[in-house]
Amino acid sequence: MKILLITHSYAPDLTPRAFRWAAVAQQLAQAGHQVHVLCAAQAGSSPDEAPTGVIVHRVSDWLINASARVAAGTAASRSARTERVRTGQPLRAALRKAVRTLWRTTYWPDYACGWVVPATTKARDLCREHRYDWVVSISHPFSGHVAGWLAMPGAPGARWLVDIGDPFHLMEEPSPNNRRLYAWLNRWVESRIIRRSTAISVTTEATRALYELNFPESRGKTHLVPPLLSLPPVHEVARPAAQGDALRLVFVGTLYRRLRSPRFLLACFSGLVAAMPERRIELHFYGATNDCAEELAACPEPARSSMFVHGIVSRSAVHEAMAGADILVNIGNDSASQLASKVIEYMSVGRPILNIVSLPSDASLIALEGYSALLTLVRSETPSPEDLALLRAFVQAPPQVDPAVRDQVRARYSAAHIAGLYRSILEPSAGVGTQA
Numbered sequence: 001m002k003i004l005l006i007t008h009s010y011a012p013d014l015t016p017r018a019f020r021w022a023a024v025a026q027q028l029a030q031a032g033h034q035v036h037v038l039c040a041a042q043a044g045s046s047p048d049e050a051p052t053g054v055i056v057h058r059v060s061d062w063l064i065n066a067s068a069r070v071a072a073g074t075a076a077s078r079s080a081r082t083e084r085v086r087t088g089q090p091l092r093a094a095l096r097k098a099v100r101t102l103w104r105t106t107y108w109p110d111y112a113c114g115w116v117v118p119a120t121t122k123a124r125d126l127c128r129e130h131r132y133d134w135v136v137s138i139s140h141p142f143s144g145h146v147a148g149w150l151a152m153p154g155a156p157g158a159r160w161l162v163d164i165g166d167p168f169h170l171m172e173e174p175s176p177n178n179r180r181l182y183a184w185l186n187r188w189v190e191s192r193i194i195r196r197s198t199a200i201s202v203t204t205e206a207t208r209a210l211y212e213l214n215f216p217e218s219r220g221k222t223h224l225v226p227p228l229l230s231l232p233p234v235h236e237v238a239r240p241a242a243q244g245d246a247l248r249l250v251f252v253g254t255l256y257r258r259l260r261s262p263r264f265l266l267a268c269f270s271g272l273v274a275a276m277p278e279r280r281i282e283l284h285f286y287g288a289t290n291d292c293a294e295e296l297a298a299c300p301e302p303a304r305s306s307m308f309v310h311g312i313v314s315r316s317a318v319h320e321a322m323a324g325a326d327i328l329v330n331i332g333n334d335s336a337s338q339l340a341s342k343v344i345e346y347m348s349v350g351r352p353i354l355n356i357v358s359l360p361s362d363a364s365l366i367a368l369e370g371y372s373a374l375l376t377l378v379r380s381e382t383p384s385p386e387d388l389a390l391l392r393a394f395v396q397a398p399p400q401v402d403p404a405v406r407d408q409v410r411a412r413y414s415a416a417h418i419a420g421l422y423r424s425i426l427e428p429s430a431g432v433g434t435q436a
Contacts, residue, residue, distance in 0.1 A: 001426065002034045002130055004158075006123055006148045007138035008112045010039035010056065014312055016341045017138055017165050019230035020418075027419030028426075029053040036130065038123055038147075040115050059122045061114040108185065109168070110176040112143035116150070119143075123151035127158065134426050136161045142168040142176055142190075149193050159198035161425060163225075170210055174256050174290075194218050199425050201225045204363050225421045227341040229348050229413040231319050246280045247395060249354070250325035252318055252342045255285070255292040260331045263295050264379040265356055270303040271388040272395065281395070283329075285309045286321055322349045327395055332357035332364050332379075343367050344413045350406040352398035354391070373399040 009015040011022035021037075029035045030053075041058030107113050127135070135158050137148025145162055152160055168176060169186040177186070194200065194215045200222040202208050211218045249269065255262055262285070269283045289296060289309060299307055310317075322328060328346045330353060343364050346353050352373035355364055368374055375394040377387050411417065 001133040003028060003036070003134045003136060003426065004123065004126060004130070004132045004155075005035065005037045005136045005138060006039075006119065006151070007037065007144050008040045008115055008119075008141050010037055014315070015140075016227075016230075017140060019315070020228045020341075021138060023228060023230055023415035024419045024422055025054045027415055028423070031419075031423065033426075034130075036126060036132075038119060038126065040112065040119075057122060057126065059115070059118040061112065062118055105178050105181075108177050108182050109146055109189070110141040110143055112141040116143050116146050119147040120150040123147055124154035127151060127155035131155075132158045134159050134161060136163055136426075138163045138165070139168065140165040145193050146189065149189070149196065152196065160196065161199045161201060161422075162193060162197040163201045164207065164211075165203065167207065167210065170214060174259055191215060191217070197221070199223060201422070201425065203227055205366075206361065206363055223421070223425055225418060225425075227344045227413060228415060228418040229344050229410060230315070230341075230415070231322075231345055231348060246282045247326050248324060249281070249283045249327045249329055249395075250286065250321050251284065251329040251331065252286045252322065252345070253331070254288045255290055255331075257291045257295065259333055261295065262292055262331065264377075264383065265329060265331060266295065266299045266303070266307075268356075268377070268383045268387065268391055269307070270300055271383055272391055273303045273306060275388060275392055276396075281306060283307045284321060284325075286311075286313055286318055288312055322346070322351065325349075325351050327352050327354050327398060329354045330356065330364055332359065332362040344409065347371055347409040348406060348413070350401040350403065352394070352401070354394065371401070371405065373401045 005021060005025060007017060007021055009018040011018050025035050025037055034055075035053075036055045036057065038057045038059070041060050104111075109116075123135075126132075132155060135148055135152060135155055137145045137160070139145050145168075148160065148162070152158070169183075169190045172179070179186070194211070195217045198221070200211070200218055202211065202222060202224060203226055205224060208222045208224055211222055251262070251265070254260070265283075269281070273281055283303070283306065285296070285308070288311070296307070296309060297304075310321075313321075322345065328349070328351045330343055330346065332355065343353075344367065347368070350373075353368065353371065353375070355368060355374060355376045356379050357364060357376060358379040365376070368376075375390060377383070377391070383391075
């Protein structure tokens with residue numbers, strides 16, 4: 001089959017969708033399918049062929065360089081520029097903040113909107129030239145689906161798979177755009193995309209139920225394809241030597257004040273440091289902190305001096321951090337439909353997990369069911385004495401993980417298995433019907 005993937009983020013970008021679809025594209029190509037990828041680029045470039053045989057077409061955002069926010073090697077320099085503006089140029093900093101606020105208030109459908117027109121134009125050209133059997137549009141961001149929707153009229157005979165990483169119209173935090181202006185447009189466009197699609201894929205059962213409830217046209221064509229494990233094979237995991245006698249807690253992921261706030265974790269960490277003065281304890285954050293910088297800065301001493309914010313780093317650095325952790329930390333979303341892919345990665349590394357949730361239906365509770373090395377705390381304004389006692393006992397004597405459990409996780413969420421689930425949707429033998 002000939003397959004076109006339309007995704008704003010693709011390797012070497014440092015996003016879950018880039019990791020997922022780079023691995024799936026490789027698996028599909030190895031299975032004999034002809035796979036083309038249309039993605040964003042920091043600069044215009046001609047089509048290139050990855051070593052796996054996947055043909056990659058990159059088109060640039062015509063408004064802003066949105067792909068730079070997730071590109072490898074840019075986080076450190078961006079942080080340095082931000083710090084210079086904050087400390088040396090307050091007027092410029094205020095102007096930048098005002099422009100950023102205005103931009104976020106007016107763009108649609110999301111921050112990648114400038115990529116939609118060039119991506120649609122390129123997708124139509126590719127569809128005319130190659131006559132694909134399937135077009136697969138991918139979110140997050142939703143701009144990938146908009147480009148797919150606009151390109152499909154130029155792809156006669158092609159079927160369309162809409163791969164949903166995060167909900168769009170149904171997502172309130174973090175909102176993809178100004179809901180006061182665009183709530184009606186969000187629903188109208190997403191409903192048209194759902195109706196026009198041949199098939200839909202989501203990563204959690206809760207997301208499937210959410211869509212089938214709010215978009216009846218999705219019933220009968222929505223498929224569950226779980227998160228993909230994109231870490232190296234288990235035999236490559238080498239836990240580095242401990243730095244002194246520090247006990248390391250590691251959080252990997254993106255923070256949002258309203259969706260995934262670190263406030264409760266920081267309070268737990270402060271209480272743990274105060275309760276165990278004889279032991280050096282460190283808390284490490286890997287990933288974008290977004291609007292949580294003030295919450296992190298407000299962490300009181302002496303805990304703050306033992307907290308380290310690394311920002312966006314390479315996958316190898318993330319893997320090394322996971323392998324070197326004594327405790328891995330997950331902060332559940334304030335949304336029952338979303339499951340962070342890092343939960344699967346945590347289990348695959350085989351380290352004890354501190355799981356902080358705010359909802360009784362948090363998707364991580366299902367994913368972590370049966371994982372023995374686990375402590376789940378329910379988020380509140382401040383941790384109770386019972387919470388801190390449980391946490392102290394957990395870090396002092398963390399449970400061990402059976403290697404067989406770790407191996408089962410790696411098999412269940414492997415690239416080969418996840419790609420096989422997509423193949424069952426895409427290949428004619430799966431019996432997937434077309435949508436008028």
